[in-house]
Amino acid sequence: MNNFVYSIPTTAYFGKGQIQILGETIKTHGGSKVLLAYGGGSIKQNGIYEVILEQFRKAGLAHVELSGIQPNPRIESVEAGIRVYRENGCDFILAVGGGSTLDACKAIAAGVKYHGPVTDLFVDESGISSKITAVAPLATILTMAGTGSELDMGGVITVGNDHKKKVVLHPLLNPKFSILDPEYTYTVPEYHSMAGVADIFCHLMEQYFTPDAATTVQDRMNEGVMKAVLEEAPKILTDPKNYDARANIMWASSMALAGFQFVLGKPGFPFPLHGMGHELSSRYDMTHGVTLALLTPAWMRHTMSTAPEHLPIFAKFARNVMDVREADDAKAAEEGVRKLEEFYSGIKMPANLREAGVKEEDLEMMAAKAVENGKLGILTSIGKEEALQILQMAL
Structure with a gap:
C-alpha cells in the first residue's frame, strides 16, 4: 500500500x-x-x-x-x-x-x-x-x-x-x-434516479480496477458499497418513496467519492470511463450516468482481452460483487460482465450506444477528443485507437 x-x-x-x-x-x-x-x-x-x-x-x-x-x-x-x-x-x-x-x-x-x-x-x-x-x-x-x-x-x-x-x-x-x-430524491424521475445509480457504480468500479497495491481494506469496503447499490437500486424502481432504499443510494453516492477513499494507497488516479463518457455527454447531451453504463461492459471486455494478466481482478469482482461461482478466472470474469449488463438492463439503461442514438460516424472524433489531453487508464493505456475500439464494442 x-x-x-x-x-x-x-x-x-x-x-x-x-x-x-x-x-x-x-x-x-x-x-x-x-x-x-x-x-x-x-x-x-x-x-x-x-x-x-x-x-x-x-x-x-x-x-x-x-x-x-x-x-x-x-x-x-x-x-x-x-x-x-x-x-x-x-x-x-x-x-x-x-x-x-x-x-x-x-x-x-x-x-x-x-x-x-x-x-x-x-x-x-x-x-x-x-x-x-x-x-x-x-x-x-x-x-x-x-x-x-x-x-x-x-x-x-x-x-x-x-x-x-x-x-x-x-x-x-x-x-x-x-x-x-x-x-x-423521492420526486426524481425514474430515468435520472437510475442514471445516478450507474454513475455511483462506475465511481466505485473505476477505483476498484487498479493494479494490485495490497489495499485489502479499501477494496473490501468498496465491494460492500457496490453490493449495497446492487441490492437497493431495484427497490427504488418498485417504490420511489422507499426511504431506506433512497437513503442507502444517497449515502453510497457520497461514500463513492468522499476523499476518494477507495483509491487511497493505490498507484495512480484512474477513471478512464469518465474521460470517454464526457465525450458522449458533450456530443449528444447524454445524461452522464447513462454514458458510463453504456461504456463499462465494453471497457471491461476490452481490458480483459488486451491485457489478460489483469483477469484476476475482474474475476475477483465477479465473485465478490456479482456472486459468480466459477473457478476459472476467464469464465468468471466474463460472467461478471454479463451479470453487470443484466443489472444495467434491470435499471432500464440503454443496451448499447446505437440504442441511445449514437452514430457510428462520430466514434472516431469522440475517441480522439477523449484522449487529446493524454492517454486514459491505469490497468492499460488507452489512446485514440483503444478508445475507438471500446466505443465500437459499445455500439
Whole structure:
C-alpha cells in the first residue's frame, strides 16, 4: 500500500429534516448574504425552496438567486454566477440540486476569488487546479444522488462550442457542509434516479480496477458499497418513496467519492470511463450516468482481452460483487460482465450506444477528443485507437 493523506473537511447532515440547521449553520461559517443557486425550478415544485427561504428569514440572512443551471453545466452559468455574486456583495454560496448545480457552484466559488478568467482555474499539469488559492464558502443541499459532488473537491464544466469537459479540482472546493435528506430524491424521475445509480457504480468500479497495491481494506469496503447499490437500486424502481432504499443510494453516492477513499494507497488516479463518457455527454447531451453504463461492459471486455494478466481482478469482482461461482478466472470474469449488463438492463439503461442514438460516424472524433489531453487508464493505456475500439464494442 502506498502512502496517502486522507481528509474530508465537509460536514454531512444526513437524514429527515436536517434542513432545519441550514440558516444558523451558514451563519457559523460567516455567511450573511447568500447566492442561492439551483437548476430548472423543481425545488419550487417539491417545497424545498420555501423551506430554504424560511431558514434564511429565521437566521436573518439576505439572499440573491441564480437559477437555470442546466445539466452538464456550461461555463456561461459559472460566469453568470460570478457576476451575480460580486455585484450583490454575497459572502456565501448555497447549491441546491444534483451534481450539475453543485459542480457549477464549485467553479463559481473559485472564480469569485480569482482576478482573471475562470478558465484559468481548470486542472493543469500539476494534477489539480493550482491557481486556486482561495474560494467562497459553499454548502450544498442534495436533491439527486449520483455524482458524489456533495462530499468531494471537484467539478466538471462544459466549455466552448465543442462542449469540451473541463475539471476544477482542489481541496478548498470541498463544501463546508452538505445536507443529505433522502426524501428530497423521492420526486426524481425514474430515468435520472437510475442514471445516478450507474454513475455511483462506475465511481466505485473505476477505483476498484487498479493494479494490485495490497489495499485489502479499501477494496473490501468498496465491494460492500457496490453490493449495497446492487441490492437497493431495484427497490427504488418498485417504490420511489422507499426511504431506506433512497437513503442507502444517497449515502453510497457520497461514500463513492468522499476523499476518494477507495483509491487511497493505490498507484495512480484512474477513471478512464469518465474521460470517454464526457465525450458522449458533450456530443449528444447524454445524461452522464447513462454514458458510463453504456461504456463499462465494453471497457471491461476490452481490458480483459488486451491485457489478460489483469483477469484476476475482474474475476475477483465477479465473485465478490456479482456472486459468480466459477473457478476459472476467464469464465468468471466474463460472467461478471454479463451479470453487470443484466443489472444495467434491470435499471432500464440503454443496451448499447446505437440504442441511445449514437452514430457510428462520430466514434472516431469522440475517441480522439477523449484522449487529446493524454492517454486514459491505469490497468492499460488507452489512446485514440483503444478508445475507438471500446466505443465500437459499445455500439
